[in-house]
Amino acid sequence: MKIIIDNEENIARRAAQRYVELLREKPDAILGGATGSTPLGLYAELARLCKAGEISFARARSFNLDEYVGLDGSHDQSYRYFMNENLFKHIDIDLANTRVPDGINTAIAAEYDREIEAAGGIDLQLLGIGVDGHIGFNEPGTPWDSVTHVVELTENTREVNSRFFASLDEVPTHAVTMGIKTVMNARSIILMAIGKSKAEIVRAFIQGPVTTEVPASILQLHPAVEVYLDPEAAALL
Ligand code: PGA
Secondary structure, eight states: OEEEEOOHHHHHHHHHHHHHHHHHHOTTOEEEEOOSSTTHHHHHHHHHHHHTTSOOOTTOEEEESEEETTOOTTSTTSHHHHHHHHTGGGSOOOGGGEEOOOSSOGGGTTHHHHHHHHTTOOSEEEEOOOTTOOBTTBOTTOOTTOOSEEEEOOHHHHHHHGGGSSSGGGSOSEEEEOOHHHHHTSSEEEEEEOSGGGHHHHHHHHHSOOOTTSGGGGGGGOSSEEEEEOTTTTTTO
16 A cells, blocks of 8 residues: 655645556546545546646546435436536546446446446546545445445434535435445555544554454555545544
8 A cells, every 4th residue: 555645735636647647558547436525636636637638538437436325417416416517527538438326226236346347447446535434335344345235324424424415314315336346346546535534544444454344444455555645634644
């Protein structure tokens, strides 16, 4: 696991360079997308680089980590909407080549893994981390061999995410998420964490035991993970 500690602006810039390198080498790379506050700086930098002609997503494809159950892509809190607004609209990717798990027809969740495999597998998966150690919506206790599946969100995760909704009641109770195995199948992974609220869990997943109680701790066993941290998130390492 490679750990990069720098200020928020620089980690966004440095992570973006990984995309520049990957897409130069493999213009039709398969990217794994993430939502949340953490990737916003990276996405803004990718948009800037794309406008400047330094990177092109024209032949790339993407698969996002997760989606709320019950929200379709037109809902402004759906992760499809988030990706369109915060990244896809601002880069040259073909929207037809972007996938987000289906939050309405959840019966087809496991199909997602087959689609990823048929596309050739994910070259670079982006991850944030929840304060409870979740990656995607894989909450503590999720089995290591899980593939894309429906999960019931914990009260803690719903509360943390309620900041984007009018009230806690409006936060969906379930989500569909890539499983731990889906994530671990990616050829390389970037995890980003920013701010002091993440310091404790950052220490736990990097330096603590590999345990399903800290889903991100499985990344210790992946051969190609880079962790980008600001000094606050790295404070307890
Ligand atoms: P955040 O979410 O980037 O908004 O902190 C991360 C996560 O819950 O995975």
